[in-house]
Amino acid sequence: MxxxxxxxxxxxxxxxxxxxxxxxxxxxxxSPPGLDRRAVALGPDGSTVFAVETGRGRSELVRLATPGRPRRVIHTLDPTPSGRVAQYGSVRFDGRWLVYEVAHDAANPDDWEIHAWDSAADTRPFLFRRHDRTVPGPFLFVQAHGGRAAWTEGASRGGRTAVHVYDLAARADSVVRTGSLSPVFLAGDTLGWRSQTGPGRPPVVRAVSLRTGEPVRLPPVIAALRDTAHVAxxxxxxxxxxxxxxxxxxxxxxxxxxxxxxxxxxxxxxxxxxxxxxxxxxxxxxxxxxxxxxxxxxxxxxxxxxxxVASGGSLLVTYAAAGPSKDPAQRGGTTSYVLRTPELAALPACPSWRAVPPPVRDPRDPAAEPGAATR
Structure with a gap:
């Protein structure tokens, strides 16, 4: 490390x-009366917020109302064959496309799907990936950016995992890497993951362009990371x-x-x-x-x-409202709020901290050795 x-x-x-x-x-x-509202995704400017509202035996993924725009139900989950309400997994919004995971039966975590909704066209959501095999599948942690969805998917028991990139407008799926891979993360247009390069070796960070799938050279500090649990x-x-x-x-x-x-x-x-x-x-x-x-x-x-959850310069913060409250809707429910980071004054600086001067480009850097991102 x-x-x-x-x-x-x-x-x-x-x-x-x-x-x-x-x-x-x-x-x-x-949360409104009679429902538990858990905000799950937002747009880069913070003006669009999506939430999962649970109550009365069902769970709905909705776009919350804003001035001039009504509440919109995107997807509804009814009780499953096991008698439990199905669950939503990761939900991401890139400003146009909403991408979300659905686990249809809480008794069978391998029964998952990934759906997408085009907010610009405001048409019905569509299913573009389903895992219905009898082998365990890993958590997906689907990501969305620039009209593309990305996730890591298990292939079979003891087999290799694969990084998928799906073009939402073209409805085309591609596999950009296979191996022993972690869930993906996005750094702008860069798609990254942690990769196990061999038995007994610590994972390393690798990346490709989200748009082209070509290897991306990471900064030396990031390319040198070993044994990390999560990178952003x-x-x-x-x-x-x-x-x-x-x-x-x-x-x-x-x-x-x-x-x-x-x-x-x-x-x-x-x-x-x-x-x-x-x-x-x-x-x-x-x-x-x-x-x-x-x-x-x-x-x-x-x-x-x-x-x-973060999107661009916006943060969506959620927590369980606890203790006495004058608002019955918040007693025992969930409350959320949005912060626009450009509008926030800086926190008081640590007394021992000194500002870092603007970087001076090192002609020996941009990064790891050629091809390192693909190993």
Whole structure:
């Protein structure tokens, strides 16, 4: 595991500013009476939010109402043959295309599908991938960007996994890599994953262009990573979590070495890491967190355990509303809110932090050795 030494570049904890709390109140989506509303995806500008609403024996994937645009039901799940309500998995929206997973029977996790909905045409969703084999299939964690969906899929018991890219407009599927591969992540137009290169060898990070499938040269810091549990990037910022889910690191061009962003509290883990502008977010055991790269400081975003999704410069934060509330709709339900990161003032900087000067291009870099991304 590549990790930095503790030092002035590391992050410290600060209180959440009042301005951040006020921004959350302006775009809040509480659960309505009789339903549990869990917001699951949003558009890059934060104006479009999708949620799963569960109640009365069914579960619906909906686009929430906004001024001038009514609520829209995208998909409905009724009780399954086992008597349980089917579940939605990963849900992603690239600004036009909504891509979502469905597990049709909670008693059979291998019975999954992937659907897509074109918000521009506003036609019915369509099914474009189904796993109905009798062998276990891994979690998909489908991603969407620029009119394409991407995911990792198991082929057979003990067999190789495959990275799929699906062109949503052309309705064409392609396999861009096979092997012992992790779920995919997106860093702008770059599609990446962790790859096991041989027995007993630690996984390495590899990437291709989402549009062409051709290998992409990663920054040397990222190409050198070993034994990471999760990697995220947006084309400028990179972040990763240690294999034990205890330490979160970040790096940007111009930094001499990665910075230690956070350590998990005792008995907790770092999960659901996302990037939005200058913020890195993640879920801890008792709260959702955000780290601000502008001043190397971090703060909590929720009073309780929750979830977070990023899209462009927007964050969708969700948590279980607990304790007494004047609003009955929030008692025991789920509440969500949207943050637009360009509108947030920077968190107070850590006292020991010094601003990093603009990067100076190293003519010896752009990256790993030729072809490294394909191994």
């Amino acid at each position: 590549l990790g930095p030494r503790l030092g002035p570049g590391d992050f410290c904890q600060v209180p959440r500013p009042d301005g951040w709390r006020a921004a959350a109140e302006q775009r809040r989506h509480p 990037g947006d084309g400028r910022t990179w972040a990763w979590v240690s294999t034990d889910y205890q330490i979160l690191y970040a790096w940007r061009p111009g930094w001499r070495e990665p910075a230690l962003v956070a350590r998990a509290a005792e008995g907790e883990h770092i999960d659901q890491m996302e990037l939005a502008g200058d913020l890195i977010t993640w879920v801890g055991g008792r709260a959702v967190w955000a780290a601000d790269l502008r001043g190397h400081s971090r703060t909590t975003l929720t009073p309780a355990y929750g979830g977070v």
